[in-house]
Amino acid sequence: MSQTVTPGTKTKSKTKTAPKTQRPPLWKVILLNDDFTPREFVVLVLKAVFRMNESHANAVMMTAHQKGACVIAVYTRDVAETKAKEATEMGKAKGYPLFFTTEKEE
Numbered sequence: 716m717s718q719t720v721t722p723g724t725k726t727k728s729k730t731k732t733a734p735k736t737q738r739p740p741l742w743k744v745i746l747l748n749d750d751f752t753p754r755e756f757v758v759l760v761l762k763a764v765f766r767m768n769e770s771h772a773n774a775v776m777m778t779a780h781q782k783g784a785c786v787i788a789v790y791t792r793d794v795a796e797t798k799a800k801e802a803t804e805m806g807k808a809k810g811y812p813l814f815f816t817t818e819k820e821e
Contacts, residue, residue: 739791739792740791740792740819740820741789741790741791741795741819741820742789742790742791742792742795742796742817742818742819742820743786743787743788743789743795743817743818743819743820744765744786744787744788744789744790744795744798744799744802744815744816744817745784745785745786745787745799745815745816745817745818746761746775746776746779746784746785746787746802746814746815747779747783747784747814747815747816748779748780748782748783748784748785749811749812749813749814751811751812752806752811752812752813753811754776754780756806756809756811756813757772757776757779757813758772758773758776760802760805760806760813761775761776761787761802763805764798764801764802764805765787765788765798765802775787787815789820792817792819795817796817798815799815799816799817800815802815803815
C-alpha cells in the first residue's frame, strides 16, 4: 500500500529511543575458611557446584585457607545465592561447617 503525501501535509516521524537496559547488580560468592572441613571435600564441592577444574579448585581452597576467605565467583544475585546455599548444604549434609556466603559487588 503506498501513501501519497499532498503538499502542505505534515508527516510525523516517530523516533523511539530504546531505554538503555541496565545490567543487574552482581554478587560475589565467598568461601569462608574453617578448621574442620577436609581440604579434599572443599575441592570436591568447588568442582561440583562451581564447575572448577582440579587445579583451580585447589588454588581457591588454599587461598581461603591462608587468607580466611576467598571470592569464588561473581553472578547475579539469584544465581549467587543459589550456588552459595547449594555448596553450604553439601557440607552440612556431610556434617562439616563448610560455609559460603554472598556479598554485593561494589
